[in-house]
Amino acid sequence: MDESRFDPVAGTLRLSRAGLFGLIRSKGDPSLLDPDVAEELRGASVATAAGAVDPRLERAVVALARPLIRLSLEATRDAGAIHHHGWIDSHLAVVVSTTSAVVDGGDVVAIPRPLWPSYAARLISLGPRDRPKVADPVVLAAGLLEAIAAPGQGFDISDLEALLDHEEEVPQPWLELLSCMSRLPVARWRLGAWWNTEVESPRARLLEVIDSQAGMVLITHPAQQARRYRQIRLDPITPSQAWRLLCALLPPLDEVAEPLVS
Amino acid sequence: MGAESWLQRVDAARGFSLSHPPDWRVQRGASALLLSIAAPQETEGFRSNLNVVRRVRDRSCDVDGLAQIAVREATRFLTDLVIIDIEPGVVAGMSSRRLLFAYRQGIFSLTTEQWVSLADDHAWIISAGASSSIYDSVADVFAAVVASLRVEDRHG
Numbered sequence: 001m002d003e004s005r006f007d008p009v010a011g012t013l014r015l016s017r018a019g020l021f022g023l024i025r026s027k028g029d030p031s032l033l034d035p036d037v038a039e040e041l042r043g044a045s046v047a048t049a050a051g052a053v054d055p056r057l058e059r060a061v062v063a064l065a066r067p068l069i070r071l072s073l074e075a076t077r078d079a080g081a082i083h084h085h086g087w088i089d090s091h092l093a094v095v096v097s098t099t100s101a102v103v104d105g106g107d108v109v110a111i112p113r114p115l116w117p118s119y120a121a122r123l124i125s126l127g128p129r130d131r132p133k134v135a136d137p138v139v140l141a142a143g144l145l146e147a148i149a150a151p152g153q154g155f156d157i158s159d160l161e162a163l164l165d166h167e168e169e170v171p172q173p174w175l176e177l178l179s180c181m182s183r184l185p186v187a188r189w190r191l192g193a194w195w196n197t198e199v200e201s202p203r204a205r206l207l208e209v210i211d212s213q214a215g216m217v218l219i220t221h222p223a224q225q226a227r228r229y230r231q232i233r234l235d236p237i238t239p240s241q242a243w244r245l246l247c248a249l250l251p252p253l254d255e256v257a258e259p260l261v262s
Numbered sequence: 263m264g265a266e267s268w269l270q271r272v273d274a275a276r277g278f279s280l281s282h283p284p285d286w287r288v289q290r291g292a293s294a295l296l297l298s299i300a301a302p303q304e305t306e307g308f309r310s311n312l313n314v315v316r317r318v319r320d321r322s323c324d325v326d327g328l329a330q331i332a333v334r335e336a337t338r339f340l341t342d343l344v345i346i347d348i349e350p351g352v353v354a355g356m357s358s359r360r361l362l363f364a365y366r367q368g369i370f371s372l373t374t375e376q377w378v379s380l381a382d383d384h385a386w387i388i389s390a391g392a393s394s395s396i397y398d399s400v401a402d403v404f405a406a407v408v409a410s411l412r413v414e415d416r417h418g
Binding site for chain 2: 112114115116117118121122126127128129131238239240243244245247248250252
């Protein structure tokens with residue numbers, strides 16, 4: 001994203017990489033902006049002629065500069081990956097959408113913080129799905145999953161059996177499900193949130209799901225044993241379970257200690 | 263607090279019973295709304311609640327049709343609706359569909375579960391709602407209340 005633009009009538013904001021980082025580092029104080037960035041932001045209507053951030057964007061800049069929680073959401077489909085980088089304070093969730101896995105300029109959306117789960121559900125197209133025809137979890141090599149989830153593989157069960165490590169035992173229903181996932185369009189989404197805390201609670205949570213017409217599968221990373229390959233665990237989940245995990249991803253604000261360094 | 267300490271509410275006159283957490287407030291309805299229970303505390307200005315409604319059954323409509331009506335009404339009346347899940351099930355021995363959706367109310371996200379079930383003579387509709395930020399902590403309560411429902415309606 002090489003050009004910033006704020007359209008207050010349409011309610012849209014795009015920020016270039018320089019514009020985004022300029023606002024984060026300056027915390028909206030025009031005297032701390034690089035002159036070139038200040039000029040860009042004035043030209044983009046992000047800042048006023050006097051250099052101050054447009055009042056309609058002030059709250060979003062506060063969240064960008066002093067977030068209580070940081071987020072990343074990566075949604076991958078056949079067409080490629082979209083990355084959403086989030087900054088959350090007590091009022092707002094500010095989300096920058098980009099094709100870059102690292103924070104970069106892009107389209108910016110600011111929503112009231114409590115609306116984050118619904119917004120995220122739209123980004124990942126959460127909705128009714130068939131149930132996976134498996135009951136128990138399975139553990140397998142992470143590399144095998146990457147191969148299955150890669151577009152256009154179309155592995156049948158015998159292909160998968162050939163790819164399995166000889167130590168791995170994958171039940172037949174799972175082989176059938178994984179083969180389906182290899183042949184059908186698959187979406188994959190990975191949500192991460194992290195924050196500072198002084199209480200005995202997690203400082204980060206991760207939610208990673210493979211979503212296909214054959215059902216949804218939760219990916220977790222068990223403690224690694226002494227094996228040649230990194231392992232992952234797959235659990236069949238329903239959209240309802242995914243929604244519960246999504247709703248529980250962010251901590252209550254009273255567990256968050258202080259703003260993160262943005 | 264385990265479900266063994268829950269209170270059982272029996273309404274013999276209208277042919278149903280259910281159990282609920284002891285600190286949830288109960289209000290008896292007068293007509294189609296049979297019963298409403300609500301959590302003791304509000305979260306983000308919203309009190310988690312569960313309502314039991316019974317209506318005379320429209321015999322031209324099966325349980326999937328009833329679920330479609332519920333989705334259509336949610337789509338008409340709720341803002342920024344996201345339909346999250348629809349699944350078949352059984353409630354109090356009745357064929358049922360469970361709907362899960364989220365929507366916006368002001369600056370808050372609310373989550374609603376709705377179980378629509380058919381007996382021979384009645385449609386039973388249970389709606390449970392919570393602020394999405396605490397939905398994970400009340401979803402099991404909703405499920406346990408619904409699992410405790412017993413009805414005297416005839417059903418095959």
